Amino acid sequence: MLKVGDFSKLAHVTVKTLRHYDELGLLKPVWIDRYTSYRYYSLEQLPRLHRILALKDLGFSLSQVGAMLDEDLPASELRRMFDQKQAELQERLEEEQRRLARVAERLQQIEQQGRLPLHEVTLKSVPGMSVAAMRVVVASGAELGKRLGRLRAELDGWTVAHGLHSRGQWLLLYPHPEFRERQVEVDVALAVDEPAHTPPRPIQPAIQLRRLDAVESMACLLQPAGEAGLSPSLEAYPALFTWAESSGYFACGAARELLLADPAQEKGRCQFIEVQLPVESASERKRKILERLNRKEENMEPKIVELPAFTVVGMRYFGRNENQEISGLWDAFNRRVPEIQHISQGSAAYGLCITVPEATNGEFEYVAGFRVDAAEDIPQGMVVRQVPALKYAVFTHTGSLKNLGETYNYIYKVWAQQAGNQLDGRLDFEYYDEDFKDFAPDSKFYIYVPVK
Numbered sequence: 001m002l003k004v005g006d007f008s009k010l011a012h013v014t015v016k017t018l019r020h021y022d023e024l025g026l027l028k029p030v031w032i033d034r035y036t037s038y039r040y041y042s043l044e045q046l047p048r049l050h051r052i053l054a055l056k057d058l059g060f061s062l063s064q065v066g067a068m069l070d071e072d073l074p075a076s077e078l079r080r081m082f083d084q085k086q087a088e089l090q091e092r093l094e095e096e097q098r099r100l101a102r103v104a105e106r107l108q109q110i111e112q113q114g115r116l117p118l119h120e121v122t123l124k125s126v127p128g129m130s131v132a133a134m135r136v137v138v139a140s141g142a143e144l145g146k147r148l149g150r151l152r153a154e155l156d157g158w159t160v161a162h163g164l165h166s167r168g169q170w171l172l173l174y175p176h177p178e179f180r181e182r183q184v185e186v187d188v189a190l191a192v193d194e195p196a197h198t199p200p201r202p203i204q205p206a207i208q209l210r211r212l213d214a215v216e217s218m219a220c221l222l223q224p225a226g227e228a229g230l231s232p233s234l235e236a237y238p239a240l241f242t243w244a245e246s247s248g249y250f251a252c253g254a255a256r257e258l259l260l261a262d263p264a265q266e267k268g269r270c271q272f273i274e275v276q277l278p279v280e281s282a283s284e285r286k287r288k289i290l291e292r293l294n295r296k297e298e299n300m301e302p303k304i305v306e307l308p309a310f311t312v313v314g315m316r317y318f319g320r321n322e323n324q325e326i327s328g329l330w331d332a333f334n335r336r337v338p339e340i341q342h343i344s345q346g347s348a349a350y351g352l353c354i355t356v357p358e359a360t361n362g363e364f365e366y367v368a369g370f371r372v373d374a375a376e377d378i379p380q381g382m383v384v385r386q387v388p389a390l391k392y393a394v395f396t397h398t399g400s401l402k403n404l405g406e407t408y409n410y411i412y413k414v415w416a417q418q419a420g421n422q423l424d425g426r427l428d429f430e431y432y433d434e435d436f437k438d439f440a441p442d443s444k445f446y447i448y449v450p451v452k
Helices: 004-011 015-024 043-057 062-070 075-113 141-161 236-246 282-293 325-339 401-417
Strands: 039-041 121-126 129-138 166-173 184-192 207-212 215-224 249-251 256-260 272-281 303-307 310-319 349-354 364-372 383-387 390-398 427-432 444-451
Touching: 004 015, 004 039, 004 043, 015 039, 015 062, 043 062, 062 075, 075 272, 075 282, 121 236, 129 141, 129 166, 141 166, 141 184, 141 207, 215 236, 236 249, 236 272, 272 282, 282 401, 303 444, 310 325, 310 349, 325 364, 349 383, 364 383, 390 401, 401 444
Parallel strands: none
Antiparallel strands: 121 215, 129 184, 129 207, 166 184, 166 256, 215 272, 249 272, 256 272, 303 390, 310 364, 310 383, 349 364, 349 427, 390 444, 427 444
16 A cells, blocks of 8 residues: 555645545545544556546546446447537637637738627627517607617516516617618517516507517627617627627527617717627537437538539429429429420439529528430420539438528538638539438428539
Protein backbone atom coordinates (compact mmCIF):
# COMPACT_ATOMS: atom_id res chain seq x y z
CA MET A 1 0.00 0.00 0.00
CA LEU A 2 1.03 3.60 -0.64
CA LYS A 3 0.51 6.62 1.57
CA VAL A 4 -1.70 9.29 0.04
CA GLY A 5 1.34 11.52 -0.62
CA ASP A 6 3.23 8.77 -2.43
CA PHE A 7 0.16 7.79 -4.44
CA SER A 8 -0.31 11.47 -5.29
CA LYS A 9 3.22 11.70 -6.69
CA LEU A 10 2.86 8.47 -8.61
CA ALA A 11 -0.46 9.49 -10.22
CA HIS A 12 0.41 13.21 -10.68
CA VAL A 13 -2.75 14.18 -8.80
CA THR A 14 -2.84 16.52 -5.81
CA VAL A 15 -3.70 15.22 -2.35
CA LYS A 16 -6.57 17.71 -2.25
CA THR A 17 -8.02 16.15 -5.39
CA LEU A 18 -7.73 12.64 -3.96
CA ARG A 19 -9.54 13.76 -0.81
CA HIS A 20 -12.29 15.30 -2.95
CA TYR A 21 -12.69 12.07 -4.92
CA ASP A 22 -12.88 10.21 -1.59
CA GLU A 23 -15.67 12.50 -0.36
CA LEU A 24 -17.62 11.91 -3.57
CA GLY A 25 -17.11 8.15 -3.40
CA LEU A 26 -15.23 8.09 -6.69
CA LEU A 27 -11.96 6.73 -5.33
CA LYS A 28 -11.80 5.67 -1.69
CA PRO A 29 -8.58 4.65 0.08
CA VAL A 30 -8.12 0.92 0.57
CA TRP A 31 -7.34 1.58 4.21
CA ILE A 32 -7.34 4.46 6.71
CA ASP A 33 -5.15 4.25 9.82
CA ARG A 34 -7.56 4.68 12.72
CA TYR A 35 -4.88 6.24 14.90
CA THR A 36 -3.16 8.62 12.49
CA SER A 37 -5.97 9.02 9.88
CA TYR A 38 -3.40 8.42 7.16
CA ARG A 39 -4.97 7.33 3.88
CA TYR A 40 -3.45 4.43 1.97
CA TYR A 41 -4.00 3.51 -1.69
CA SER A 42 -2.92 0.55 -3.80
CA LEU A 43 -1.38 0.33 -7.25
CA GLU A 44 -4.47 -1.58 -8.42
CA GLN A 45 -6.45 1.70 -8.07
CA LEU A 46 -4.39 3.51 -10.72
CA PRO A 47 -6.49 2.27 -13.69
CA ARG A 48 -9.68 3.57 -12.03
CA LEU A 49 -8.02 6.92 -11.27
CA HIS A 50 -6.80 7.20 -14.86
CA ARG A 51 -10.33 6.44 -16.09
CA ILE A 52 -11.72 9.21 -13.85
CA LEU A 53 -9.17 11.70 -15.14
CA ALA A 54 -9.75 10.72 -18.78
CA LEU A 55 -13.54 11.09 -18.53
CA LYS A 56 -13.17 14.38 -16.66
CA ASP A 57 -10.86 15.61 -19.42
CA LEU A 58 -13.62 14.87 -21.95
CA GLY A 59 -15.84 17.32 -20.10
CA PHE A 60 -18.03 14.98 -18.07
CA SER A 61 -19.04 16.09 -14.57
CA LEU A 62 -17.81 14.04 -11.62
CA SER A 63 -21.37 12.82 -10.97
CA GLN A 64 -21.55 11.55 -14.57
CA VAL A 65 -18.13 9.93 -14.17
CA GLY A 66 -19.33 8.16 -11.04
CA ALA A 67 -22.42 6.86 -12.81
CA MET A 68 -20.29 5.51 -15.66
CA LEU A 69 -17.86 3.74 -13.33
CA ASP A 70 -20.15 2.37 -10.63
CA GLU A 71 -23.44 1.68 -12.37
CA ASP A 72 -23.95 -1.12 -14.81
CA LEU A 73 -24.98 1.17 -17.64
CA PRO A 74 -25.99 -0.46 -20.93
CA ALA A 75 -24.03 0.42 -24.05
CA SER A 76 -26.99 2.42 -25.38
CA GLU A 77 -26.96 4.71 -22.32
CA LEU A 78 -23.19 5.18 -22.54
CA ARG A 79 -23.54 6.01 -26.23
CA ARG A 80 -26.27 8.53 -25.42
CA MET A 81 -24.07 10.26 -22.83
CA PHE A 82 -21.13 10.47 -25.21
CA ASP A 83 -23.36 11.67 -28.07
CA GLN A 84 -24.71 14.40 -25.82
CA LYS A 85 -21.23 15.45 -24.71
CA GLN A 86 -20.06 15.50 -28.32
CA ALA A 87 -22.97 17.76 -29.24
CA GLU A 88 -22.22 20.09 -26.32
CA LEU A 89 -18.57 20.37 -27.28
CA GLN A 90 -19.47 20.94 -30.93
CA GLU A 91 -21.86 23.71 -29.96
CA ARG A 92 -19.17 25.31 -27.76
CA LEU A 93 -16.66 25.09 -30.59
CA GLU A 94 -19.08 26.66 -33.05
CA GLU A 95 -19.89 29.44 -30.58
CA GLU A 96 -16.19 30.24 -30.24
CA GLN A 97 -15.86 30.19 -34.03
CA ARG A 98 -18.76 32.63 -34.27
CA ARG A 99 -17.10 34.85 -31.67
CA LEU A 100 -13.85 34.70 -33.66
CA ALA A 101 -15.79 35.71 -36.80
CA ARG A 102 -17.32 38.68 -34.95
CA VAL A 103 -13.88 39.82 -33.82
CA ALA A 104 -12.61 39.56 -37.40
CA GLU A 105 -15.62 41.56 -38.61
CA ARG A 106 -14.92 44.31 -36.06
CA LEU A 107 -11.30 44.46 -37.17
CA GLN A 108 -12.40 44.82 -40.77
CA GLN A 109 -14.85 47.61 -39.86
CA ILE A 110 -12.14 49.46 -37.96
CA GLU A 111 -9.81 49.12 -40.94
CA GLN A 112 -12.47 50.40 -43.37
CA GLN A 113 -14.16 53.06 -41.26
CA GLY A 114 -11.51 53.95 -38.70
CA ARG A 115 -13.94 53.41 -35.79
CA LEU A 116 -16.23 50.90 -34.14
CA PRO A 117 -19.58 50.21 -35.89
CA LEU A 118 -22.52 52.54 -35.29
CA HIS A 119 -24.77 49.69 -34.14
CA GLU A 120 -23.80 47.26 -31.38
CA VAL A 121 -25.67 43.95 -31.36
CA THR A 122 -25.90 41.87 -28.20
CA LEU A 123 -27.24 38.37 -27.67
CA LYS A 124 -29.41 37.55 -24.66
CA SER A 125 -32.23 35.31 -23.51
CA VAL A 126 -35.70 36.78 -23.05
CA PRO A 127 -38.25 35.13 -20.71
CA GLY A 128 -41.79 34.39 -21.77
CA MET A 129 -44.43 36.93 -20.83
CA SER A 130 -48.12 37.70 -21.00
CA VAL A 131 -49.10 40.88 -22.82
CA ALA A 132 -52.25 42.88 -23.38
CA ALA A 133 -52.07 43.78 -27.07
CA MET A 134 -54.04 46.29 -29.14
CA ARG A 135 -53.84 46.11 -32.93
CA VAL A 136 -53.81 49.39 -34.82
CA VAL A 137 -53.19 50.47 -38.41
CA VAL A 138 -50.86 53.45 -38.91
CA ALA A 139 -49.41 55.26 -41.86
CA SER A 140 -45.92 55.58 -40.32
CA GLY A 141 -43.88 55.44 -37.16
CA ALA A 142 -44.42 59.18 -36.77
CA GLU A 143 -48.18 58.68 -36.61
CA LEU A 144 -47.77 55.86 -34.10
CA GLY A 145 -45.59 58.14 -31.96
CA LYS A 146 -48.33 60.77 -31.90
CA ARG A 147 -51.00 58.24 -30.94
CA LEU A 148 -48.92 56.31 -28.42
CA GLY A 149 -50.01 58.29 -25.35
CA ARG A 150 -53.71 57.67 -26.02
CA LEU A 151 -53.11 54.01 -26.90
CA ARG A 152 -51.15 53.46 -23.68
CA ALA A 153 -53.90 55.06 -21.62
CA GLU A 154 -56.50 52.82 -23.27
CA LEU A 155 -54.44 49.69 -22.64
CA ASP A 156 -53.72 50.74 -19.05
CA GLY A 157 -57.45 51.15 -18.46
CA TRP A 158 -58.21 47.77 -19.99
CA THR A 159 -55.69 45.96 -17.78
CA VAL A 160 -57.05 47.63 -14.64
CA ALA A 161 -60.63 46.78 -15.63
CA HIS A 162 -59.67 43.13 -16.03
CA GLY A 163 -57.69 42.86 -12.80
CA LEU A 164 -54.29 42.58 -14.48
CA HIS A 165 -51.12 44.07 -13.03
CA SER A 166 -48.93 45.99 -15.47
CA ARG A 167 -45.18 45.31 -15.53
CA GLY A 168 -44.52 48.65 -17.25
CA GLN A 169 -42.85 47.11 -20.30
CA TRP A 170 -44.11 48.25 -23.71
CA LEU A 171 -43.51 46.48 -27.02
CA LEU A 172 -44.41 46.80 -30.68
CA LEU A 173 -45.26 43.50 -32.39
CA TYR A 174 -45.68 43.17 -36.15
CA PRO A 175 -48.09 40.46 -37.38
CA HIS A 176 -46.78 40.63 -40.96
CA PRO A 177 -43.10 39.78 -41.54
CA GLU A 178 -42.77 41.65 -44.83
CA PHE A 179 -42.16 45.40 -45.16
CA ARG A 180 -45.23 47.55 -45.74
CA GLU A 181 -44.89 51.12 -46.92
CA ARG A 182 -48.46 52.16 -46.06
CA GLN A 183 -51.27 50.96 -43.76
CA VAL A 184 -48.90 49.21 -41.37
CA GLU A 185 -50.53 46.85 -38.88
CA VAL A 186 -48.86 46.84 -35.47
CA ASP A 187 -49.75 45.47 -32.04
CA VAL A 188 -49.04 47.86 -29.19
CA ALA A 189 -48.43 45.51 -26.27
CA LEU A 190 -48.11 45.96 -22.49
CA ALA A 191 -46.44 43.22 -20.45
CA VAL A 192 -48.62 42.09 -17.53
CA ASP A 193 -48.22 39.64 -14.68
CA GLU A 194 -49.48 36.12 -15.33
CA PRO A 195 -53.27 36.27 -14.77
CA ALA A 196 -54.72 34.04 -12.05
CA HIS A 197 -57.64 33.27 -14.37
CA THR A 198 -58.64 33.93 -17.96
CA PRO A 199 -60.18 37.40 -18.25
CA PRO A 200 -63.74 37.58 -19.56
CA ARG A 201 -64.37 38.49 -23.18
CA PRO A 202 -63.03 42.03 -23.63
CA ILE A 203 -65.38 44.92 -24.26
CA GLN A 204 -62.86 46.32 -26.75
CA PRO A 205 -62.42 43.61 -29.45
CA ALA A 206 -59.14 45.15 -30.65
CA ILE A 207 -57.48 44.25 -27.31
CA GLN A 208 -56.57 40.70 -26.35
CA LEU A 209 -54.42 38.86 -23.85
CA ARG A 210 -51.56 36.95 -25.49
CA ARG A 211 -48.62 34.83 -24.45
CA LEU A 212 -45.15 35.53 -25.89
CA ASP A 213 -42.91 32.48 -25.69
CA ALA A 214 -39.48 32.65 -24.09
CA VAL A 215 -36.63 33.18 -26.56
CA GLU A 216 -33.33 31.51 -25.74
CA SER A 217 -31.26 33.62 -28.14
CA MET A 218 -32.46 37.13 -28.96
CA ALA A 219 -30.23 39.41 -31.02
CA CYS A 220 -30.80 42.97 -29.81
CA LEU A 221 -29.86 46.36 -31.25
CA LEU A 222 -30.39 49.56 -29.23
CA GLN A 223 -30.82 53.02 -30.74
CA PRO A 224 -32.43 56.37 -29.93
CA ALA A 225 -36.10 56.67 -30.87
CA GLY A 226 -35.49 60.00 -32.59
CA GLU A 227 -37.66 63.05 -32.88
CA ALA A 228 -39.76 61.81 -35.81
CA GLY A 229 -41.56 59.09 -33.93
CA LEU A 230 -41.13 55.42 -33.17
CA SER A 231 -39.51 54.12 -36.34
CA PRO A 232 -35.99 52.69 -35.99
CA SER A 233 -33.46 54.10 -38.44
CA LEU A 234 -33.27 52.58 -41.91
CA GLU A 235 -29.95 50.96 -40.96
CA ALA A 236 -31.26 49.17 -37.85
CA TYR A 237 -32.88 46.09 -39.39
CA PRO A 238 -30.20 45.58 -42.10
CA ALA A 239 -27.53 45.86 -39.38
CA LEU A 240 -29.32 43.28 -37.23
CA PHE A 241 -29.78 40.75 -40.03
CA THR A 242 -26.24 41.33 -41.31
CA TRP A 243 -24.87 40.66 -37.83
CA ALA A 244 -26.91 37.45 -37.56
CA GLU A 245 -25.67 36.15 -40.91
CA SER A 246 -22.02 37.04 -40.31
CA SER A 247 -22.16 35.54 -36.79
CA GLY A 248 -23.58 32.19 -37.88
CA TYR A 249 -27.14 32.74 -36.65
CA PHE A 250 -30.46 32.50 -38.45
CA ALA A 251 -33.71 34.34 -37.76
CA CYS A 252 -36.28 31.96 -36.26
CA GLY A 253 -39.18 34.25 -35.44
CA ALA A 254 -40.71 37.68 -35.94
CA ALA A 255 -38.74 40.77 -34.96
CA ARG A 256 -40.21 43.05 -32.33
CA GLU A 257 -39.39 46.40 -30.74
CA LEU A 258 -39.06 47.11 -27.04
CA LEU A 259 -39.85 50.74 -26.10
CA LEU A 260 -37.66 52.15 -23.36
CA ALA A 261 -38.49 55.34 -21.48
CA ASP A 262 -37.64 57.08 -18.23
CA PRO A 263 -40.75 56.86 -16.00
CA ALA A 264 -40.05 60.40 -14.83
CA GLN A 265 -40.35 61.76 -18.37
CA GLU A 266 -43.51 62.77 -20.18
CA LYS A 267 -45.93 59.83 -20.37
CA GLY A 268 -45.69 58.01 -23.67
CA ARG A 269 -42.37 59.58 -24.61
CA CYS A 270 -40.09 56.82 -25.89
CA GLN A 271 -36.36 57.55 -25.63
CA PHE A 272 -34.82 54.34 -26.97
CA ILE A 273 -35.96 51.44 -29.14
CA GLU A 274 -34.43 48.00 -28.74
CA VAL A 275 -35.00 46.05 -31.94
CA GLN A 276 -35.14 42.34 -31.08
CA LEU A 277 -34.77 39.38 -33.45
CA PRO A 278 -35.11 35.73 -32.31
CA VAL A 279 -32.19 33.73 -33.70
CA GLU A 280 -30.76 30.23 -33.51
CA SER A 281 -27.37 28.81 -34.37
CA ALA A 282 -26.86 26.38 -37.24
CA SER A 283 -26.17 23.54 -34.80
CA GLU A 284 -29.34 24.27 -32.82
CA ARG A 285 -31.41 24.41 -36.01
CA LYS A 286 -29.85 21.12 -37.12
CA ARG A 287 -30.56 19.48 -33.74
CA LYS A 288 -34.23 20.51 -33.80
CA ILE A 289 -34.81 19.30 -37.35
CA LEU A 290 -33.07 15.96 -36.76
CA GLU A 291 -35.06 15.50 -33.57
CA ARG A 292 -38.33 16.09 -35.41
CA LEU A 293 -37.23 13.69 -38.16
CA ASN A 294 -35.99 11.16 -35.57
CA ARG A 295 -32.82 10.71 -37.60
CA LYS A 296 -29.10 11.05 -37.01
CA GLU A 297 -26.96 13.50 -38.94
CA GLU A 298 -24.90 10.79 -40.61
CA ASN A 299 -28.12 9.35 -42.08
CA MET A 300 -28.93 12.71 -43.67
CA GLU A 301 -25.64 13.22 -45.46
CA PRO A 302 -26.12 13.19 -49.25
CA LYS A 303 -24.20 11.36 -51.91
CA ILE A 304 -22.91 13.36 -54.88
CA VAL A 305 -23.73 12.16 -58.40
CA GLU A 306 -23.61 13.54 -61.94
CA LEU A 307 -26.48 12.87 -64.35
CA PRO A 308 -26.73 13.48 -68.09
CA ALA A 309 -29.53 15.58 -69.54
CA PHE A 310 -32.95 13.91 -69.77
CA THR A 311 -36.54 14.67 -70.77
CA VAL A 312 -39.66 14.39 -68.61
CA VAL A 313 -43.30 14.30 -69.74
CA GLY A 314 -46.01 14.85 -67.17
CA MET A 315 -48.67 17.09 -65.66
CA ARG A 316 -47.93 20.60 -64.38
CA TYR A 317 -48.91 22.62 -61.32
CA PHE A 318 -47.99 26.28 -60.71
CA GLY A 319 -48.47 27.96 -57.34
CA ARG A 320 -47.34 27.75 -53.70
CA ASN A 321 -48.96 24.44 -52.72
CA GLU A 322 -50.85 26.21 -49.96
CA ASN A 323 -53.68 23.66 -49.99
CA GLN A 324 -51.66 20.53 -50.85
CA GLU A 325 -52.47 20.84 -54.55
CA ILE A 326 -49.42 18.73 -55.44
CA SER A 327 -50.98 15.66 -53.79
CA GLY A 328 -54.03 16.15 -55.98
CA LEU A 329 -51.79 16.54 -59.03
CA TRP A 330 -50.21 13.13 -58.34
CA ASP A 331 -53.63 11.52 -57.95
CA ALA A 332 -54.72 12.88 -61.34
CA PHE A 333 -51.38 12.06 -62.98
CA ASN A 334 -51.27 8.44 -61.76
CA ARG A 335 -54.57 7.77 -63.53
CA ARG A 336 -53.15 9.06 -66.81
CA VAL A 337 -49.70 7.43 -66.80
CA PRO A 338 -50.73 4.80 -69.44
CA GLU A 339 -51.25 7.64 -71.93
CA ILE A 340 -47.54 8.57 -71.95
CA GLN A 341 -45.56 7.17 -74.87
CA HIS A 342 -41.85 6.29 -75.01
CA ILE A 343 -41.29 5.98 -71.24
CA SER A 344 -37.63 5.06 -70.67
CA GLN A 345 -37.08 1.47 -69.61
CA GLY A 346 -36.81 1.20 -65.84
CA SER A 347 -37.78 4.85 -65.36
CA ALA A 348 -39.11 5.85 -61.96
CA ALA A 349 -41.51 8.72 -61.36
CA TYR A 350 -40.13 12.25 -61.14
CA GLY A 351 -41.41 15.29 -59.29
CA LEU A 352 -39.65 18.28 -60.88
CA CYS A 353 -39.66 21.49 -58.84
CA ILE A 354 -38.63 24.34 -61.13
CA THR A 355 -37.78 27.92 -60.20
CA VAL A 356 -39.72 30.39 -62.33
CA PRO A 357 -37.83 33.72 -62.59
CA GLU A 358 -40.96 35.81 -63.13
CA ALA A 359 -42.67 34.46 -60.00
CA THR A 360 -42.71 37.19 -57.34
CA ASN A 361 -44.79 35.69 -54.52
CA GLY A 362 -43.06 32.38 -53.92
CA GLU A 363 -44.78 30.44 -56.70
CA PHE A 364 -42.98 27.56 -58.38
CA GLU A 365 -43.66 25.00 -61.10
CA TYR A 366 -44.05 21.34 -60.18
CA VAL A 367 -44.23 18.61 -62.81
CA ALA A 368 -45.22 15.04 -61.95
CA GLY A 369 -43.91 12.85 -64.74
CA PHE A 370 -41.75 10.11 -66.22
CA ARG A 371 -38.51 10.23 -68.16
CA VAL A 372 -39.02 9.54 -71.86
CA ASP A 373 -36.74 8.57 -74.70
CA ALA A 374 -38.62 10.74 -77.22
CA ALA A 375 -40.83 13.79 -76.64
CA GLU A 376 -43.51 12.69 -79.13
CA ASP A 377 -47.22 12.01 -79.00
CA ILE A 378 -47.64 14.18 -75.89
CA PRO A 379 -51.06 13.57 -74.24
CA GLN A 380 -53.42 16.52 -74.06
CA GLY A 381 -52.91 18.58 -70.93
CA MET A 382 -49.37 17.35 -70.34
CA VAL A 383 -46.07 19.20 -70.73
CA VAL A 384 -42.47 18.44 -71.73
CA ARG A 385 -39.55 19.59 -69.60
CA GLN A 386 -35.84 19.29 -70.41
CA VAL A 387 -33.50 18.72 -67.46
CA PRO A 388 -29.89 19.71 -68.24
CA ALA A 389 -26.82 17.69 -67.30
CA LEU A 390 -26.01 18.61 -63.68
CA LYS A 391 -24.20 17.50 -60.55
CA TYR A 392 -26.53 16.65 -57.66
CA ALA A 393 -26.49 16.13 -53.90
CA VAL A 394 -28.93 13.24 -53.32
CA PHE A 395 -30.86 13.14 -50.03
CA THR A 396 -33.16 10.40 -48.73
CA HIS A 397 -36.57 11.16 -47.27
CA THR A 398 -37.85 8.37 -45.06
CA GLY A 399 -41.35 7.90 -43.69
CA SER A 400 -44.48 10.00 -43.81
CA LEU A 401 -45.48 12.94 -45.97
CA LYS A 402 -45.99 15.18 -42.94
CA ASN A 403 -42.22 15.17 -42.27
CA LEU A 404 -41.28 16.06 -45.85
CA GLY A 405 -41.10 19.76 -44.98
CA GLU A 406 -38.53 18.99 -42.29
CA THR A 407 -36.36 17.11 -44.79
CA TYR A 408 -36.42 20.15 -47.07
CA ASN A 409 -35.68 22.36 -44.05
CA TYR A 410 -32.59 20.25 -43.37
CA ILE A 411 -31.47 20.49 -47.00
CA TYR A 412 -31.96 24.21 -47.49
CA LYS A 413 -31.72 25.64 -43.96
CA VAL A 414 -28.93 23.46 -42.57
CA TRP A 415 -26.91 21.61 -45.20
CA ALA A 416 -27.04 24.39 -47.81
CA GLN A 417 -25.92 26.94 -45.21
CA GLN A 418 -22.79 25.00 -44.38
CA ALA A 419 -19.53 26.22 -45.85
CA GLY A 420 -18.89 25.12 -49.39
CA ASN A 421 -22.40 23.89 -50.20
CA GLN A 422 -23.25 26.09 -53.18
CA LEU A 423 -26.53 25.30 -54.89
CA ASP A 424 -27.56 25.66 -58.51
CA GLY A 425 -31.00 27.10 -57.87
CA ARG A 426 -32.68 26.32 -61.20
CA LEU A 427 -34.55 23.24 -60.03
CA ASP A 428 -34.56 20.17 -57.82
CA PHE A 429 -36.50 16.95 -58.22
CA GLU A 430 -37.93 14.00 -56.32
CA TYR A 431 -37.22 10.48 -57.55
CA TYR A 432 -39.72 7.72 -56.72
CA ASP A 433 -38.49 4.18 -57.41
CA GLU A 434 -39.35 0.80 -55.89
CA ASP A 435 -38.23 2.04 -52.43
CA PHE A 436 -41.26 4.32 -52.30
CA LYS A 437 -44.14 2.71 -50.39
CA ASP A 438 -46.72 5.48 -50.32
CA PHE A 439 -45.20 7.17 -47.25
CA ALA A 440 -45.27 4.09 -45.02
CA PRO A 441 -42.81 4.19 -42.05
CA ASP A 442 -40.15 2.37 -44.14
CA SER A 443 -40.96 4.25 -47.35
CA LYS A 444 -38.10 6.09 -49.07
CA PHE A 445 -37.69 8.44 -51.99
CA TYR A 446 -34.79 10.58 -53.10
CA ILE A 447 -34.39 14.34 -53.45
CA TYR A 448 -31.87 15.54 -56.05
CA VAL A 449 -30.52 19.04 -55.40
CA PRO A 450 -28.19 20.52 -58.06
CA VAL A 451 -24.85 21.76 -56.72
CA LYS A 452 -22.11 23.79 -58.34
